[in-house]
Every structure is written in structure tokens, then in C-alpha cells.
Amino acid sequence: MPGGVNSPVRAFKSVGGQPIVIDSVKGSHMKDIDGNEYIDYVGSWGPAIIGHADDEVLAALAETMKKGTSFGAPCLLENVLAEMVISVVPSIEMVRFVNSGTEACMGVLRLARAFTGRQKVIKFEGCYHGHADAFLVKAGSGVATLGLPDSPGVPKAATSDTLTSPYNDIATVHSLFEANKGEIAAVILEPVVGNSGFIAPQPDFLNGLRKITKENDALLVFDEVMTGFRIAYGGAQEYFGITPDLTTLGKIIGGGLPVGAYGGRRDIMEMVAPAGPMYQAGTLSGNPLAMTAGIHTLKRLQEPGTYEYLDKITSELTQGILDAGKKTGHAICGGYISGMFGFFFTDGPVYNFEDAKKSDTTKFARFYRGMLEEGVYFAPSQFEAGFTSLAHSSGDIEQTISAAERVLRMYKLMLLALDWESFAGIFLDLVCFSSALVSFVHHPRTCHCL
Template sequence: MASVSGVGLSWSLKVSRMPSSVSSQSRTSSRRVVKMAVSVENKPKSFTLQKSEEAFSAAKELMPGGVNSPVRAFKSVGGQPVVMDSVKGAYMWDIDGNKYIDYVGSWGPAIIGHADEEVLAALAETMKKGTSFGAPCLLENVLAEMVISAVPSVEMVRFVNSGTEACMGAIRLARAFTRRPKIIKFEGCYHGHADPFLVKAGSGVATLGLPDSPGVPRGSTIDTLTSPYNDISTVQRLFEQHQGEIAAVILEPVVGNSGFIAPKPDFHNALCQITKENGALFIFDEVMTGFRLAYGGAQEYFGITPDLTTLGKIIGGGLPVGAYGGRRGIMEMVAPAGPMYQAGTLSGNPLAMTAGIKTLERLKQPGTYEYLNKITGDLIQGILDAGKKAGHELCGGYISGMFGFFFTEGPVYNFEDAKKSDTAKFARFYRGMLEQGVYFAPSQFEAGFTSLAHTPEDIQQTIAAAEKVFQRI
């Protein structure tokens, strides 16, 4: 029995779990039985979020906004946030017993499916040896070798605990290596919540309508220059205006934090050339795209080799992880090999390394990315066709296991284009799909993700649900 006491209220929750002997296949098709202190039938006759509402009401007295990451609060789509109980494969179950086809995938890491049996078994064996050493472990070597062999730009890698940490480390390293202070980022691109990045940052900042963030001092952002995504002329002008001062250009090679936005042809090539001509470093933030667009990430997919790369999500197999890496001559600036300091107590912990290793082993199998590309293409085309048939302005796209769509005629090349979307209509669509058992990211400004666990039947069920909802909204 789990119990939580808030200010002036308390609630308790009991979950009746299926025995471990039940096969993984039957788990994916069975509802969880959820019992609570209130009188509610075990199997709802219709869609309800009564227990989620009770849990979220308690959470708001315990955590700011009732959540530990802002987008989860459903502020941009309205209605009751969903409190989840369990995940398996391509599905999630909430504490009311509702089952969803999941296209969030823990915001990207669940590319082989949630709670994969091979990953869980490996984690169980690793846990017998301990959860954190605070000292080197052999598993770090194994995952490092896998990352270096897969990602074209990475000759050495440093593991950290989150994408935010990875991007902080990469920027500090770029400044140390070039001995320059300024960076260029793109409007709507999100590189974590560190102070220098919270300038036109997309993601949760865009979802909540915040231009920046209180608490970020001017001194932390004065050296952050911004350009619209897909706009080479602005980048060129910034280099002309700040000659000899720009350490690096950092970008999401495919934007996922303003919704899904693909680069124009030659955009990456032009950035690569501009940075090289001006003695700056080119940084791919592949926290989202790494091992998702291709085994070697977006840089393999587009044929670009940046100077530095940040990674996260998939390389931890669902556990907290991040990494940054690049050319040996740059990475040897990092302590203790060099003078640029960065450290982390849980960095390279055996659990995250184990989950990452097993996940990458699965992704390396033949046909992985062909399958992701096929089901994702079918999904996005089906949604776009259904929306346009119902008379809605809609555009979207996909690459491999990453996709997105906007409620605007488009095309969408940058964050300003994305903001033309009808967010009120997206909110109605979102809530309608939730009632149909489909879980998308609760924001117009977030990409979606498929996994190897999604079946063609899941895709067709999602399209059929979209057809119903488009007719209603």
C-alpha cells in the first residue's frame, strides 16, 4: 500500500499486480486491476480519469504544479493530466485502468518498447552487484566502445546523467577549446534547462508560453546569440558581427522541441562550412535523434560529421543518462586528461550502462530502422490524410522513428512557422485521442516517437481513432 499525505488531504492507492508468471504477450493485452480507497468499479465502463484527478490534486500540494517536469501538467491541452501506473511494449496503463497506445516513449528512450524483457533481465543481474560504484566499472568501457563505433563524430566520450548535463559540458568544452565566449543556438531548439540555453528555447518553455525564465541572470545569456532555424543568412550575419568571439553553433539536427521540423537541404552543410571558416565548433545535439534516425544518429542519416555531439535518452535504455563526445583532440581538454572540469557522482553508473548496452544491441539488428521508417510513415500519412479529408489544415513529417504534425497549412521550417498552428484545435484533438486510447505528447510543440514494439495493427487503430476525432472537432 502506497500512501501520501498532503496539506489538508490524504489518499491511498493499492495496485493489484499480475503474477510474474504471466507472459509478456498477455501483459500487453490485459488491463491492470486498480483498487483505491474510493468506491470505483475495477474495470471502467467508459473512459474516466477519476483516480488520476484525485492523485493529481494531492500531487499539487506536494510538488510545484503537481509534476516534476512542466509539460506533464497538460496546461497547453487542458483537462486532467493522466497519472500512469505501468508500461509494457507499445502501451501504457493509467491508474484508472485505461490502456493507451503510447507515442511518447518516455520522450524518446523507449525505442525498443517499454519494459523490454531482455533489458529487465540484464538489469536484474546487474543490480545484484550494486546500483552505483562511484568508481570506474567495465560496463562504461563496453557502452563507450559501442557509441564510438556507431557515431561518426565521436572518438572519445564522457558519460553524464542527463541531456542537460551533456549540453552544458559540450558548451563549456567548446568555449575552453576555442577560448571564445559566445554561442549560437536556434529559436525553438531546446538543449536542456541550463541558464545559457533558456533563450527562445522551445519545448516546455514554448508550451507554457514563457519567453525565457525568471531566475536566469542577464550575464548567463548575454553570450547566447540566436537565429531562426533553417536560416543561414542570419547565422552568417552573426559571425560577421561577432568576429573571433563565437565558440560554437549548437542545434538539434532535426528539431523535436518545437514539434517535428526537418532541416532544409544543405542547411547542415552550410553550417559546417561557416563554422569551419570561422574557427568555431559545430555541435549536434542528438539527445533526441541519436540512435533514433539511424544507428549512427542524424549525422549518419544526413552524412554530416560535427565537431561535438551530445547524446541521451536511448543510450540509457530508459534510465537517466547523457553523454558528450567528439574528436580526440577536443575531448582531451576534459578533466582529468585536460583542464576543463566536469564531474558527476552517478555518471556511468552500472544500471544505465547495462540498459544502454542491451538497447543498442537490439537496435543493431538488421531491419530495425527500415521497420521504424515503415510504420512511422504509415502513421503520419494516415493522420494527415484523415485530417485533410475532414477539412482541417494540417502538415507534418517524419524520419525513421520520429514524427510530428501541426494544425496549420504549412510548410513549417522554424519556430515562427510552428507558432501559426491552431493550438486550441490541437488541444481538442489531443483530448479526443486520449479518450480513444491514444497517448501523444500533450503539446503541439513536441515530436512523437514510434518503437519496435508498435505493430501495424497499432498504427491502423491510431489512424481509425484519428478519423473519428477529426470528424468531431
């Protein structure tokens, strides 16, 4: 396997060492094949919002599996999950299930172009929308983590119609629309960035995008693969009160199994085959196992107090890590919304990817390795958001904060020791030089020490 992994960010290239190999997961914890246990804040990159290997989901999957794993034909479960999604995501009147977030974003881009008859699309620097050619321009996630340029193998023609703007910069978006009048099909973005680390939208940024897209007859697309059903039951669009034209979903709606979806206004979605001429298909799309896991996950999220609990523990975790950083003398900033959080080793604030890149990635790598030794598993990249779940306990949070303070304190002491070592070296050099100078003054003909 290239790099020993099947997805780049799983490797430890940016933090050093070899990735741990996981044997099992349960609740908020994971175990590696050597028997070490970790509190997990990756959650399979977001899907495990009710906790890993939930007993009810596993039981439902076992029952469904008795009927088969894939039909390649319509099943009732697709309709059940579709109705659940449509009933709560404000923008979605029709939905198409696929098998990954990348697939969902590929489909929604093709649909936006088909519906508008235009080719150009605006994306934001550091926002990641999967690894389709058109999106690998100033992308986040593993592209940012590994410091890769726009990917080799992507033809120039595939990205020539992709325009980019800094996130939270409405002025640049205005300029792009002015320079490309009548040519822009859509603006696509993560409404809350999770693939450059956690970056929240500034006040009026999303409103500004909604206004400018309407004025220019372009579509607004929210990539809610990460934020959907996580920061609110109806996603970021419910949380911020902004309704896009199209939405992509993934992760949580599959309950830990491979899934993705795109949906939106009926008049746009009716362009999709077989209702319309825009072709998109998938052999395993809407398979009964993924639908079952998604249905039972969403049912759990409907229970009273769910998002209040996620908000509470994520607030405590984020503030605890920030306090630990400041208490031990480190530059650190960060934030959270519901069950999604992040922090950067910089004074901040962080409004976009350029700000995020000012973070001290060397310090993050040291912090990461220290936390791993303490039994805490974060994403092995400064440029990825973290996730909490309903399975995380107050004990998990307290243990994580205590570990963070120990690791950050030890790192600070190490830096002080290195500084003292450098000072001591300079001092000894000065002593030796002074001694040599005295010898030279007294014995200029015989002294060769200078």
C-alpha cells in the same frame, strides 16, 4: 510538487484537464492508475525505441542489480557502452557519460568555450538544449508549450553571450558571424528539431553550418539527445552525412534510465578533466544500471531490419494522420524521419519555430483530449515530436489512424454546429428586430420594443 508534476510538459496546461497518472508500461502500451490503456507515442520522450519494459533489458538489469546499483568508481560496463557509441557515431572519438541531456549540453558548452577560448555561442529559436541558464533563450519544449518568456532567475550575464537565429536560416548565421568576428565558440542545434514539434532541416542547411563554422574556426555541435540512435544507428550525422565537432547524446543510450553523454574529436575531448583543465564531474555518471540498459538497447537496434521497420510504421502513421486531417477538412501538415514524427494544425510548410507558432493550438488541444478518450497518448503539446518503437504493431497504427479520423470528424461537426447555432441566433435576432420595427411603424407612440 509545483503544478503536480516533476517536469513541466507532463502537465496538461496547454491541452486542458489534469494529466493522467501512469501505473505501468509494456511494449507500445501504457496503463494509468484507473486501469485505462493507451497506445503510447511519447515513449518516455524518446528512450523506449525497442518498447517499454523489454524482457531482455529487464533481465539484464536484474542481474546487474545483484552486483550493486552504483559504484562511484569505474566499471567495465562504461567501457563497453563507450566503445559501442564510438564505433558508430562519426564525430565521437572520446566520450564522457553524464546523467541527463541537460548535463550533457552544459558540459559540451563549457568544453567548446574552453577549447576555442571564445565565449559566444549561436543557438536556434525553438531548439531546446536543457534547462541550463545559457540555453534558456528562445527555447523550445516546455518553454514554448507554456508560453514562457526567457526564464526568471536567469541572470542577464548568463545569456549575454548566447546569440540566436531562426532554424533553417543560414543567412542570419552568416550575419551573426560577421557581426561577432573571432568571438563565436560554437554553433549548437538539434539537427532535426523535436522540441518545437518535428521540423526537418532544409537541403544544404546543415552543410552550410558545417562550412561556415570551419571558415570561422568555430565548433559545430549536434544535440542528438533526441535523434541519436533514433533516426539512424549513427544518428542524424550518419543520416545526413554531416560530421560535427562535438555531439550530445541521451535517452536511447540509457535504455530508459537516466543518462546523457557528450563526445567528439580526441583533441577537443582531451580538454576534459582529468585529461585536461576543463572540470566536469558526476557521482552517478556511468552507473552500472544505466550502462546495462543502454548496452542491451543498442544491441537490439543492431539487428537487421530495425530502422526499415521504424521507417515503415512511422510513414504509415504520419501519412494516415495527415490524410485523416485533410479528409475531414482540417488544415494540417507534418513529416517524419525513421522513428520520429510530428504534425501541425496549419497549412504549412513549417521550417522554423515562427512557422510552428502559426499552428492552431486550440484545435490541437481538442484533438489531444479526443485521442486520449480513444486510448491514444501523444505528447500533451503541439510543440513536441512523437516517437514510434519496434514494439508498435500494424494494429496499433491502424487503430490510431481510425481514432484520429473519428476525432477530427467529430471536431469538424462540432464547429459546424457552433456555426449553425451562431447563424440561428442572428436569424432570430433579425426576426425580432423586424417585428419590433413593424410595431413601431404602426404604433409609434405606444411601442417601446425598440
